[in-house]
Amino acid sequence: MKRYVQYGCGFTAPVEWINYDASPTLRFERLPVLGKLYTRNKQRFPENVKYGDIVKGLPEKSGMSDGIYCSHILEHLAYEDFLTALKNTWLILKPGGIFRGVVPDLRSAVLNYIEEYNYVDAPANELMRNTMLGTEIRAKSVSSIIKNLYGNSKHLWMWDYKSLAFELKKAGFINIRQCSYGDSNDPFFNLAEEEARFFEAVGFECQK
Secondary structure (H helix, E strand, C coil), X not given: CCCEEEECCCCCCCCCCEEEXXXXXXXXXXXXXXXXXXXXXXXXXXXXXXXXXXXCCCCCXXXXXXXXXXXXXXXXXXXHHHHHHHHHHHHHEEEEEEEEEEEEEHHHHHHHHXXXXXXXXXXXXXXXXXXXXXXXXXXXXXXXXXXXXXXXXXXXXXXXXXXXXXXXXXXXXXXXXXXXXXXXXXXXXXXXXXXXXXXXXXXXXXXX
16 A cells, blocks of 8 residues: 655645644644643644654654655755755655655745835835745743744745755755646645645655
């Protein structure tokens, strides 16, 4: 039986995939009793989502995954953690297995900034908000500080295709290409992908 792994799945967790997420909320929801009573979020993680952090390493055997997918996850990692994530992804993938993903496109954001520079009042503000870089409001309360410390909503390192391809090659991946929504030859990826996630984003596909 083929094995497909998605990390950073959020609420998109196809039953045909092994789905992981590193959200602290997921960890809390999985607590006995207390987790069941937690109703702050309107939507709960699907029952088939497991807690797992690609940087720390997923509980997957080396060389056993036919395909791995991640969507809008890698930009939330610091650069060194990103390199660790690529290393761990490579380790659990089978030889010839496919690694496919999508991240916000820094090049697209910069081109929009340049194009709109003369037409908006505060172009830098627009760029910072659109890329989720910088800090608009500094955390002051204890709860906000804890949320910022353990949450992962900020973009820590943005990517364009050229830079992604460079790092993927260094990590040992081959047959690297820029991809679009739904264009994989492996139909299993169609179960995990969402078209809206590819808007102003860059998709990539490669193999071990």
